[in-house]
Amino acid sequence: VTFEHRAPPESLDALRARANTLVGRRLVEIAWALGGNLEDNALRTKGKAGAVIEAALGASGKGKVHDFPELQVELKTIPLTAAGLPKESTYVCTLKLEEAASLDWHSSWAKQKLSRILWVATDGHHLPLEDRTVRECLFYQCPKEDEARLQSDFEQIVGLISTGRMEEVTSHLGTCMQLRPKARDGAKTKAVRNEDGDMFLTTPKGFYLRPTFTAEILARLRTGQ
Amino acid sequence: VTFEHRAPPESLDALRARANTLVGRRLVEIAWALGGNLEDNALRTKGKAGAVIEAALGASGKGKVHDFPELQVELKTIPLTAAGLPKESTYVCTLKLEEAASLDWHSSWAKQKLSRILWVATDGHHLPLEDRTVRECLFYQCPKEDEARLQSDFEQIVGLISTGRMEEVTSHLGTCMQLRPKARDGAKTKAVRNEDGDMFLTTPKGFYLRPTFTAEILARLRTGQ
DNA sequence: CAGGATCCAATTGTGGATCCGG
DNA sequence: CCGGATCCACAATTGGATCCTG
Numbered sequence: 001v002t003f004e005h006r007a008p009p010e011s012l013d014a015l016r017a018r019a020n021t022l023v024g025r026r027l028v029e030i031a032w033a034l035g036g037n038l039e040d041n042a043l044r045t046k047g048k049a050g051a052v053i054e055a056a057l058g059a060s061g062k063g064k065v066h067d068f069p070e071l072q073v074e075l076k077t078i079p080l081t082a083a084g085l086p087k088e089s090t091y092v093c094t095l096k097l098e099e100a101a102s103l104d105w106h107s108s109w110a111k112q113k114l115s116r117i118l119w120v121a122t123d124g125h126h127l128p129l130e131d132r133t134v135r136e137c138l139f140y141q142c143p144k145e146d147e148a149r150l151q152s153d154f155e156q157i158v159g160l161i162s163t164g165r166m167e168e169v170t171s172h173l174g175t176c177m178q179l180r181p182k183a184r185d186g187a188k189t190k191a192v193r194n195e196d197g198d199m200f201l202t203t204p205k206g207f208y209l210r211p212t213f214t215a216e217i218l219a220r221l222r223t224g225q
Numbered sequence: 226v227t228f229e230h231r232a233p234p235e236s237l238d239a240l241r242a243r244a245n246t247l248v249g250r251r252l253v254e255i256a257w258a259l260g261g262n263l264e265d266n267a268l269r270t271k272g273k274a275g276a277v278i279e280a281a282l283g284a285s286g287k288g289k290v291h292d293f294p295e296l297q298v299e300l301k302t303i304p305l306t307a308a309g310l311p312k313e314s315t316y317v318c319t320l321k322l323e324e325a326a327s328l329d330w331h332s333s334w335a336k337q338k339l340s341r342i343l344w345v346a347t348d349g350h351h352l353p354l355e356d357r358t359v360r361e362c363l364f365y366q367c368p369k370e371d372e373a374r375l376q377s378d379f380e381q382i383v384g385l386i387s388t389g390r391m392e393e394v395t396s397h398l399g400t401c402m403q404l405r406p407k408a409r410d411g412a413k414t415k416a417v418r419n420e421d422g423d424m425f426l427t428t429p430k431g432f433y434l435r436p437t438f439t440a441e442i443l444a445r446l447r448t449g450q
Numbered sequence: 451c452a453g454g455a456t457c458c459a460a461t462t463g464t465g466g467a468t469c470c471g472g
Numbered sequence: 473c474c475g476g477a478t479c480c481a482c483a484a485t486t487g488g489a490t491c492c493t494g
Contacts, residue, residue: 204474
């Protein structure tokens, strides 16, 4: 699993053009074009499709909010079912529980990431990683209507946490975006202190887009909004 | 399982008033008031709640389209979950497959039955039959918007059958109303001949309202349309 | 059988847990 | 650990099969 990153694209049009050259190609072909491969000994493939697409498009947001910092664009690789619906929820960002009380939607990491997204949809999830293909690339600029729904979900969740009602926050909250565990097995409960000075135990959490919301977005983009 | 039927109600208001006297009562109390009981040796209770409610309200549409022929009202007893959502789909009527080609929505049995419905919703489906209660009674007059959706489902299904494409008709069709098997185990495949003279094998089928559609109807009726 | 529906095995959905590369 | 996501056991849904009464 090695390959070179391409240079960042110089404009949104250049990025979209580059993305469109990937459509229909197998992931292993894309890796070859970068001088690498996808052969490995790993038992699982989590995250590898995303890593290849990132390299091919020149995503380089190391330590930045966006994958393409100059363009303020987030890249999301999403697996589709045969029917063209998202197979999975989409990770957005982690939430620092200790900072919840001081978070505001309009300056949040979540809003920044969700405002402009290049969706790269992949196909063939019954096949080995190499043989999966890029099905379509769709550019999303978050409309006001969607932002209002996302803000509502965000504020409900962050509001409960900041008023000390963490135990009421479940993954069931949010019609577009939910809060779920985010960490590998080892990274379990830790103690955090909120701004009132209260200590509580928790596990790392992240925001995710629900598959139904992503399906709605993709459907609109396909029909030209 | 014996009880007397009450006389038919003389007006829609009388029917609604009579229905409202059942709200909150246990099914066994309703049977007692009719001089009967609900004790029996049957292993299952399918249809018994409906039979008690029919008797108590004076439904008597023997051989007629509606349960209350004078009022042109259909009675539907519907089990609810604790959250107040329908637990089951709702049977509408059977479809005579051999007549499909000559059926028209506006003169159909389905349209007639669905145009005016008294919903009697029951609660407590984790309890024995006797202890289940009547939760609410809601009168539905099918609005034009709903009728258009029902007509669309009906015509899609009937259209496929009447053009000889029975094998394409599945229970997945229809967003409001679907076609499903309707008969007990013994009543299996029989040969029918359609109007083109073609013979085909099939099983008895009936129209059912999907739980999501019924949920929408009930929610609207509760909030006063 | 027709009319009243419910039952329940199989499929779909989802949220808590987990995996990889750097 | 963080950022990239996927995995998968169990809950929710559903549609094919079935049950009772007259």
